[in-house]
Amino acid sequence: MSNLMHIFSTGVSGLFASQAGIDVTGNNISNVNTEGYSRQRVVLETANPEKNSQGVFGRGVSVETVERIYDDMLASSIRNESSDLAYYETLQSALSKVTIYFNELEDGSGLGEAMQNYFDAWGDLANTAPDESDEALIKRATLVESASVLADKIQASYASLEEIKNESNLLVSDYVNEINNISENIAYLNKEIARIESGGDTANDFRDQRQVLLNRLAEISNMSVTERSNGQVAVYIGGNAIVDEATRFELKAEQADEDSDDVSIFWGTEGQSNKLVDITNAFTSGEIAGELYVRDELIQGYQDQLDELANVMITETNKIHSLGQGTNRLTQISSSNGVTNPTYTFSEPAGAFPIEIQAGTLRISIYDTEGNKVEDLDIVIDPAKDNLNSVIAKISAADGNPNGGMIQASMSSGNTIKFTSGSGYDFTFAEDTSNFLVASGTYGFFAGSDASTIAVSDIIMSNNSYIATSQTGAAGDNQNAAAIADLKDTNIMTSMDVTVDEFYAYFAASIGSDKATVDIYVTTKTQAMSELELKLEEVKGVSMDEEMTNLMKFQRAFEASSRFITVVDEMLEKLVNSLGTGGR
Secondary structure: OHHHHHHHHHHHHHHHHHHHHHHHHHHHHHOOOOOOOOOEEEEEEEOOOEEEOOEEEOOOEEEEEEEEOOOHHHHHHHHHHHHHHHHHHHHHHHHHHHHHHOOOOOOOOOHHHHHHHHHHHHHHHHOOOOOOOHHHHHHHHHHHHHHHHHHHHHHHHHHHHHHHHHHHHHHHHHHHHHHHHHHHHHHHHHHHHHHHHHOOOOOHHHHHHHHHHHHHHHHHOOEEEEEOOOOOEEEEEOOEEEEEOOEEEEEEEEEOOOOOOOEEEEEEEOOOHHHOEEOHHHOOOHHHHHHHHHHHHHHHHHHHHHHHHHHHHHHHHHHHHOOOEOOOOEOEEEOOOOOOOOOOEOOOHHHOOOOOOOOEEEEEEEEEOOOOEEEEEEEEEOOOOOEHHHHHHHHHOOOOOHHHOOEEEEEEOOOEEEEEEOOOEEEEEEEEOOOHHHHHOOOOOEEOOOOOOOEEOHHHHHOHHHOOOEOOOOOOOOHHHHHHHHHHHOOOEOOOOEOHHHHHHHHHHHHHHHHHHHHHHHHHHHHHHHHHHHHHHHHHOOOHHHHHHHHHHHHHHHHHHHHHHHHHHHHHHHHHHHHHHHHO
16 A cells, blocks of 8 residues: 555656646746746656665656756857947947048038138139239138138037047946946845745746846946856956945946046945046946047047148148238237236246247238338247237337337237237238247137137138238239148148148048948957857757647656556555455
8 A cells, every 4th residue: 555655656746747847848938039038947856766675666756956058158258249249339330420420422512522622712812813803802702611611511520529429428427327227136136046046946037137137238348257156146347346246336427537528437335435446447348448439539539630630721821821911901900819827938838829839030010001111020939938918018019119109919808919000000920930820810811729619710701801812912912822722732731741632531531441440340240249149049049849849748748647647546446445345
């Protein structure tokens, strides 16, 4: 009787094992499309055998555990590739926007075309008499329009790049917030996994949820993971723990410099914000590293080149223009650039103009109302000794300018300088080896100093008769206009010893080259990632064919165990009946 009961329990264990197998199979089928789900399988073990007088007999089967099928090595490789891919995809996205802004092939209305039109307008003006004829008026107006378009396009291009930088800066903050949310959830899952598995059970679903979070974290940053013996993980970014078992460490995106909107990333523990450490440089791959590179290196590099182009256009045009004459000489003019403090020397930051001043001489030619030159005033300027105040004083007290009667210099708004002729006089600037006129933006064709500030100067916009086409003011003298037109074919971009056209062509080509290079990296990384994901999916993924096979296998085993139990039950019934008959 006792042996039959043991046999009966053997059959029941088979029922339970088959039921567990069907349960796990059904769970796999249900989650075939669930993100991050890892296939599970029931692990069966032979139950402890029993020895009696007749020998050793097996006592069925036991369900040891429900195993999660996963490959941690492959998962780690995928996270590494994912981080690299996300980095290059971030660069690719930014470069796609940049190429749109600088695509010269769309409609011929790009920056290169605007530069061509600008120099062509100077060339047309050089071939026109410097007078008030209708032709001259039209060509001066055309020049102003072409120059305005050029300045606007340079500013717009710079602003477009600045917009990309700002987007990257905002995304860094967003990603930091996402990391904090992920780290909080991982810490919670760590605690739950440890609680469940400490009792001998498996926390497969929680492990899958944690893996999804780790995968996303790898896309954002160059993270590393260490799993502890209790099933909990520690997560690091550049050696800085953001999760250590059930403890999470918060990241903060804050401005490191009050003069800049750019955020840096700081690490610290909860409730200890006074112990923050700047870990910005710890991000070397992933979306955050990509956005930081876009903001600080890629786009800034393009902006630096635009600044160089604009600065040279401003400086070289104004060098020639400021020493020429329009159809009228000057009676009053103010500079467009000012200094922070006019008492500091030009060699000190607070006293400096946006463009550097050199040691040299500024010559101002004074004319009477009949057009006769009456005086040349030479103003010696030393940037190590002079400041804006001293230059103003030197001009008003120059030899040949008694009591400042021929020309006065004064301070104007924004710490700029204003030149005003005395009654019965006008003036021109004849020579400037000090670069004072260009640096201060005095009688320049352009105002500003870089790509974000370049513009046609106010005096030219208000009255284009002040366009200095002539060097001497003599009839038919268009030497100034010709000299500016010739800048197009002169290697004024000294950093590369090329023309402005060649410089811009190189600039535009470098953007295309950068985009092509990044595209190759993205393609390569995507392929490598796909291959690894396919391998991992072969390990952990749910195969419907395999699950249906397992379902049939466990179903048949269940049916067999049921039939076995029925047979044993019949045997028990006969045994009981026979014992009952014998008792009568």
